[in-house]
Amino acid sequence: MVRSPCCCHDAGVKKGPWTEEEDRALVEHIQRHGGHVGSWRNLPKAAGLNRCGKSCRLRWTNYLRPDIKRGNFTDDEERLIIALHAELGNKWSTIATHLDGRTDNEIKNYWNTHIRKKLLRMGVDPVTHQRLPPDDILLNGATTPAGLPEAILSAAASLGGLNSVLVQAQALQLLLQAINGGGAAAAAGFIMPNNFSPAASSIVVPNFQDQMNLLANYRPADDYLNSSIASFAEHDVVQQQNASAPAPAAPAPPPAALVPAASFPQEVAAAPADDRPVQGFSDLLSEPMEMPSMCSLEDDPFWKDMLESSRLPPL
């Protein structure tokens, strides 16, 4: 017996976005059959649809199925996806079986549009889940003019694994550039006084040693899965907020569920001598942006040296 060729190649079969009428026809047909489709190939004709069976299956499984969960991915889902991807690779359908109500297509899209970029920003290769070479991180972060905060984050993420003085200097240079430009620095999570000006004689920055302690202890690929990468969602929200906010206005108290991202843990800032290693980048991103321990640049010999050796104008 010879089977007929796939309907997908029929010239008259409709393609493109589905209309409400088509959706209704498909759903009603499947419901009439108790949720059982039988043959996808025969379904379009039986349901009165001028669509390829394959297209019907896709529409049903990715959009119309009643058990599909809509809305943003939660942090837990995000962590699970990353963990599963590290183990399974691009086995989206397998990954989808571990997340209730999520389709492989949705997960795949979310990975490609959100998680992948975030991992890159954190200095983690989204394919291998290993730490990227520092040079790559810097390149990734510095590709867009508006991406300076990302460059700083990438540089910070790379500090823990720096293997060359040159790269370390590049990372610090990024930090210095951020401080020299108030808006970018604010976006990176540094607190600037309301009257901040690059030319001002007293520039306040977070305690440098605290920053270096945190950054130096960060090992992205070692433990990022265990940490609350967490802050992914918050990270995005805050980036957008910072990018669009008319900085450097005095920050309003954030909503309880929304804390600034690129900041340093309070307990570390308050206890500089504590060498507690951070568990991951989340520690740098998830706490409110409060810096009890501040110092001025002139008072910090390290900053003084750095500024003198940089090409920035003297402060």
Added chain:
DNA sequence: AACAAAAGCAACCGCCGTTCA
């Protein structure tokens, strides 16, 4: 306000393993 660029996402394409005649 208008335009351009970037991001997000639904849908399509084509390959591959399985099923079936």
Added chain:
DNA sequence: CTGAACGGCGGTTGCTTTTGT
């Protein structure tokens, strides 16, 4: 056993929406 169709999957495209200038 063979070959064609089916169903499923991952990669990619292109349209729509959002954001930036």
